Amino acid sequence: MGLIVQKFGGTSVANTERLQNVARIITETYKAGNDVVAVLSAQGDTTDELLEKAAEINPRASKREMDMLLSTGEQVSISLCAMAIEALGFPVISLTGWQVGMKTNRTYGDARITRIDKDRLDSELSQHKIVLVAGFQGINRFDDVTTLGRGGSDTSAVALAAVLHADLCQIFTDVDGVYTADPRLVKDAKKLDEITYDEMLELATLGAQVLHNRSVEMAKKYAVNLEVLSSFTGNPGTKVKEVVKTMEKSHISGVAKDKNIARLALVGLSNQPGIAFKVFSLLAKEKINVDIILQSIGRDDTKDISFTVARSDLERAGALLEQRKEALGFKRLEVSDHVAKVSIVGAGMINSPGVAATMFEALYDAGININMISTSEIKVSVLVDESQADRAVQVIHSQFFREFGQQR
Ligand code: ADP
Ligand code: ASP
Numbered sequence: 167m168g169l170i171v172q173k174f175g176g177t178s179v180a181n182t183e184r185l186q187n188v189a190r191i192i193t194e195t196y197k198a199g200n201d202v203v204a205v206l207s208a209q210g211d212t213t214d215e216l217l218e219k220a221a222e223i224n225p226r227a228s229k230r231e232m233d234m235l236l237s238t239g240e241q242v243s244i245s246l247c248a249m250a251i252e253a254l255g256f257p258v259i260s261l262t263g264w265q266v267g268m269k270t271n272r273t274y275g276d277a278r279i280t281r282i283d284k285d286r287l288d289s290e291l292s293q294h295k296i297v298l299v300a301g302f303q304g305i306n307r308f309d310d311v312t313t314l315g316r317g318g319s320d321t322s323a324v325a326l327a328a329v330l331h332a333d334l335c336q337i338f339t340d341v342d343g344v345y346t347a348d349p350r351l352v353k354d355a356k357k358l359d360e361i362t363y364d365e366m367l368e369l370a371t372l373g374a375q376v377l378h379n380r381s382v383e384m385a386k387k388y389a390v391n392l393e394v395l396s397s398f399t400g401n402p403g404t405k406v407k408e409v410v411k412t413m414e415k416s417h418i419s420g421v422a423k424d425k426n427i428a429r430l431a432l433v434g435l436s437n438q439p440g441i442a443f444k445v446f447s448l449l450a451k452e453k454i455n456v457d458i459i460l461q462s463i464g465r466d467d468t469k470d471i472s473f474t475v476a477r478s479d480l481e482r483a484g485a486l487l488e489q490r491k492e493a494l495g496f497k498r499l500e501v502s503d504h505v506a507k508v509s510i511v512g513a514g515m516i517n518s519p520g521v522a523a524t525m526f527e528a529l530y531d532a533g534i535n536i537n538m539i540s541t542s543e544i545k546v547s548v549l550v551d552e553s554q555a556d557r558a559v560q561v562i563h564s565q566f567f568r569e570f571g572q573q574r
């Protein structure tokens with residue numbers, strides 16, 4: 167018995183039958199003596215459909231109006247689910263982001279939660295109501311609706327769990343938990359019983375969309391007891407926590423793929439000190455995040471620098487660099503958006519030599535060329551051609567889970 171925050175994703179609330187299923191899960195939890203706050207996403211592909219509708223009317227619509235539009239999907243879900251719960255005879259109330267005091271910064275489309283004024287929540291919970299909250303949305307200091315970025319309902323749920331000191335935050339989705347790779351892509355991917363916040367954060371940041379990466383960051387910061395599980399099967403899910411039992415083993419915990427990436431190469435830069443500073447400070451000023459960076463050894467007084475950015479930033483980054491071609495002194499700019507980043511993640515790899523080599527061997531055996539490499543203590547990422555990315559994930563996964571045995 168306690169306070170439980172539950173979050174249900176788009177597939178879990180896609181139609182009437184599924185909303186009724188969600189209403190059943192919520193009311194079962196309530197009947198067991200818990201207070202329940204449930205965060206819902208928009209139904210099915212609603213958010214994508216709204217994006218398409220907007221693009222038909224104005225492809226350059228302001229971000230404020232986009233947020234006004236996109237936030238409507240979640241409002242439909244919470245009101246319909248509240249009706250389903252009313253029909254089951256339980257006390258319930260649905261609340262939008264602003265009603266629940268979800269304060270964010272001003273950044274439309276990718277807002278950060280700054281504070282939650284929880285008076286309304288406290289008042290509804292003290293009346294023993296089930297509270298349904300629209301995910302993915304908040305309100306900024308101009309009283310405008312903001313959204314938290316794609317997949318942001320996970321972050322709404324974790325933020326509510328943190329501020330309410332919930333005993334548990336359950337993220338219900340369309341798979342049984344966090345797997346060693348996307349189970350839709352890798353048929354023999356294994357479900358993890360538990361995973362550390364740090365590994366989950368890397369996996370989410372590197373493309374495993376099962377959790378919004380900022381939700382994991384927040385869960386770690388506020389020590390939220392987090393669980394990912396299916397709204398369909400009732401199977402035990404994956405616990406995300408600070409320390410897990412198998413942490414000492416040398417292993418990787420998963421393989422992830424990110425297609426939202428593009429590569430730029432500045433060819434024939436002058437081999438002088440300060441060039442990297444000039445290039446990357448220019449991009450930083452425009453808030454363009456740079457990921458993997460590769461600089462070639464200088465020859466004949468010139469060198470090349472390649473780096474990756476989010477695909478959505480490619481056009482802006484390219485235009486910016488072309489504008490400064492003379493000042494930066496490069497010969498040519500090459501860009502490619504047919505690339506993808508494939509990564510392995512594992513807290514154990516720091517003490518386990520040969521992990522990167524194993525990954526590269528798998529790619530070599532499959533004839534997949536590596537364009538760029540980047541490593542950290544708990545991950546190795548490679549940039550490959552987009553058309554080979556799925557296969558890269560599959561061969562890397564099978565190499566590791568054969569090489570190191572079935573670790574978890
Ligand atoms: P929701 O709508 O419930 O938020 P998402 O589509 O955002 O669901 O996330 C769930 C999906 O994440 C799964 O259907 C799965 O295809 C994908 N996924 C990618 N990597 C992983 C992984 N390592 N483990 C589990 N699911 C993953
Ligand atoms: N509906 C939003 C999206 O599709 C938020 C979410 O589902 O988490 O990105």
Ligand code: MG
Pocket residue numbers: 175317320375376377378
């Ligand atoms: Mg999601």
